[in-house]
Amino acid sequence: MKVITIMEDGERARSVYVRPDGDVTVFDRDYKFRFRTDISGAESTWQILERVVPAIVHAETARLKIEALADRCRTGWSPGYPDEIDPDIPQRTLRPARFGIDLIRYPEDDELYTPATILMGIEMGTGPSTSLVGKRDGTVCVTGEILWIDAAREWAVCEDGFWWTPAEE
Structure with missing residues (x-):
């Protein structure tokens, strides 16, 4: 497993855990999320980051949309299909x-x-x-x-x- 930690402004830390099977867990201060991505052939940390970063952006976008959907449902909206x-x-x-x-x-x-x-x-x-x-x-x-x-x-x-x-x- 590779563990990559990103520090922002000396106070905020984000950690990215990448398992050899492509299972990625991102830990932020208030939440964590998981997803899978293809890291086959990536050996160095930079090669792994090259493959993981676009997947993190996509997973983060989906997470924000899921939270927005939950907020919308809390207002009384209900999907029918x-x-x-x-x-x-x-x-x-x-x-x-x-x-x-x-x-x-x-x-x-x-x-x-x-x-x-x-x-x-x-x-x-x-x-x-x-x-x-x-x-x-x-x-x-x-x-x-x-x-x-x-x-x-x-x-x-x-x-x-x-x-x-x-x-x-």
Whole structure:
């Protein structure tokens, strides 16, 4: 794994963790995001940066659009069909969607009430899991943290994209 740290104004640090399989995690002061990119053939730090930087820009743009979508949903707007979502925001379907808790983010503490923060289920119609934040283990896919969820639980905006969560038929 390569770890690249960028310092700004002596106070703000951003770290980029690049694994050999192209899994990249960017840590900033208030957030982190993950994505995959092709780094095959890149051996030096500069070659890796050359391949990773455009992917970071794209992932950051998508993250900002996801946050804007969550803000829009908080005002009462509700999407009715996929074409209403910005094409830069990944859309996937999760069945059956159930709530879960990201235990890595929240420590075990009997005094701490931890609300559901993620969704779990089977990712439908997209082939292998495309979840950027969560992981797929067998048939179960885990989303990123929930930013906003529909009261009827038909869809959710998570930090890794937009998830359609239709009820079981």
